[in-house]
Amino acid sequence: MLAPPMLKIALDYAYAMRDGTPGGLDRVEFDRAQPSFEAALDAVLAKVTDGTLGFWDAPADAALGKAIADFAARVPAEVEDVLVLGIGGSSLGTRAIMNALAGPPELTYARPGRRIHLPDNSDPWVLAELLRLLAPGKTLALAVSKSGGTVETAAQVLVVREWLEKGLGAKWTERFAVVTDPNVGPLREMARAHDLAAFDVPSNIGGRFSVLTAVGLLPAAMAGLDVAGVLRGAASMAEQCRSRQLASNPAGVLAVVSTLQHRLHGRNIHVLMPYADSLRSLTAWFVQLWAESLGKRTDRAGRTVEVGPTPVPAIGATDQHAQMQLFMEGPRDKILTFIDVKERPVDLPIPKADGAFGYLGGHTLLGVLDAELRGTRLALARDGRPSMTVEIERVDAEHLGALFFLFEAATAIAGELYDINAFDQPGVEAGKRLAFGLLGRKGFEDARKEVEDAEACRPTSYRVAT
């Protein structure tokens, strides 16, 4: 039933190796990583097999794709706006899909078709403007939270539920769907109590690894995008990433080169720089994935290690005029991953001109973009500043799905190589606890006092004011 494989994707890491750049890895260093890579991959796949790690097999879930498509097909045509209430892993993947497959975000309202809104902050600025703008009768709300209790999402759920109820009365329940834990949590309870449409975030898939579940795919399907293609591309990449030969496993190479560049050469900053405006939001999704998965205080044995590369988003060619000066001349603490797109949906020929612009005539904008990527990459490599390039044939559903999976698998493998748990996020609990205290949540009374005492005792002399 699958279409013939249209996936053309390659990872070129010559400019991360000593043969390609003075800042690169020895081939020997790289080859020596084969056993640790194998162990890392085996550890990941063991968790896949025993069911504790769900993201790897998610793309092969044919029933999921069908359920999502069925639901999307039943959404009434009068629904023009989908209000996604979610934050972090519950919104960044959807943003990446919409940016890549629907068009530039700033042109949302200039396009035909259903709009997907992502007011993913407890700052009410965007949501308030949306509630003024949208009509309850033409809107469907989709609350996305794995635990079902995320505070920002919970607050928005209460606000939007009231807004829908005011507009639609008891029929608000027809316009409110949830994506959450299959069994427990406040959103699941709300869905049961009001018979809301509900989809699962499988218990063994964490938020930042959930784009290939209903979390990312349900909004995409409601926008009319090719969800099956996304899953197909991801499944194909999942197959390839099972290879136990490092040199034929793109996720393995991404993970090994990144972690070796960090450990052996101190490059603790990982830049993701697609030369494509349509992949801008993919970089934000990657930043969460890499930062939250690999930034950890303790290793698996409980020893304090405080590791984690810092991911940095960039866009080519735009950032040649912003961050490239630093990448080119600053500390040698970075490795870049470019994404190069071969076929594009559109190009603009540059008219002939006299004088200073004469050299541009006969070229196209894409020709300029291509020259810039090649020039920049080579200039970096010559100066000993390493990079890799992910080449994709085009930005479509298949290739986007493959990119999602590639980075997810690379993250899981890198977590093993760092010997940390890539699937938890204990570090945000301390701040959350203090915030709950301030909000008067039961059981957090001590936390409120802690913040108030600390703020009262904060030295006041370190302050400059107008």
Place this chain on the structure above:
Amino acid sequence: MLAPPMLKIALDYAYAMRDGTPGGLDRVEFDRAQPSFEAALDAVLAKVTDGTLGFWDAPADAALGKAIADFAARVPAEVEDVLVLGIGGSSLGTRAIMNALAGPPELTYARPGRRIHLPDNSDPWVLAELLRLLAPGKTLALAVSKSGGTVETAAQVLVVREWLEKGLGAKWTERFAVVTDPNVGPLREMARAHDLAAFDVPSNIGGRFSVLTAVGLLPAAMAGLDVAGVLRGAASMAEQCRSRQLASNPAGVLAVVSTLQHRLHGRNIHVLMPYADSLRSLTAWFVQLWAESLGKRTDRAGRTVEVGPTPVPAIGATDQHAQMQLFMEGPRDKILTFIDVKERPVDLPIPKADGAFGYLGGHTLLGVLDAELRGTRLALARDGRPSMTVEIERVDAEHLGALFFLFEAATAIAGELYDINAFDQPGVEAGKRLAFGLLGRKGFEDARKEVEDAEACRPTSYRVAT
């Protein structure tokens, strides 16, 4: 003539000091920086006085504000779209202004009023969609490039000029304005040849310091925003940043704390994290300013130093669900600067609820946001992870102008403290030269051969492909 000062802005750096966090600076260390700060400020102001550094006095240029307002007032009402052709320093400031003062970018087409478009890439994806969408008769193009020769902008200028000419004939010249060097360069020549409206980027103001000139203010004025307010806020901040007492100079404190945290404590990653969606694009503007100004290979004496902190953009509370895990538990290589906004244009009350969401009833979304900032900041400080907070009364023209100037002045002072030239960008030349070679530009024939030879010799075995 000026409105009464409405500016309320403060910089609190208690959580960057030992008294406020175990990861902070000694008061003695800080006080010891007074002489080097004074020398740095004096060096900056000497360049201001002798005319080599123009950004400091730009906000006081009353004639500029008037000229911009006059031009904007004469733009015909039928112009619904302004197509800004510029990249880097020629677009990031405008993006920041529009985001802060006009509204969420993704709602551009849902708002009344003139639209400002910023297709700031040689990727044709956005520009091509705009050219399909816009009508030449309702569009004004604004080309922005200090040198007038920026390749991405030049290519877009030729494309858009042809598009306008096809639509309007000889009258295209009435719908094409430029902001460029006062005397030289291809855009200036084009303006002269066709009698186009033209504004200056003063020769002594670099692209990334140019938001408070026509570069940022002309698009803002055409969008009907309060340009005079932006200048007023910036001018007020410029006054305050002349203080030679470190403890009363907010730009000095930002620069000194950041550079001391880097030098003494190895914190080479500087996170800017406003708790406000309207300041999202300000972080991208800051990233360019900080990265391109401070990332330098050589110091003033020509010694190789390869310095430069890496700026990282973040948004509160959203990034508590993305990057905060890394900031909280990862390497102690970061200092955060929060921006806290006191008054907001709108809030959303959270309806009462039973059960798990009960604690939220009676709060508002802003209450949640505030609790999150306070909780997160304190949790970081307790763990020895330093931060500063810029507090502003509200996001309006005055405060935005003040923020722009604050970060510009801090950057200039930090450049002196690093003993590098904060106002050049030599590092991007190497890549540009190679790209020009590929584009067949005259005089760059060698560069073409260099790229082709290098690519031909690139080892091909470091490649994984589907």
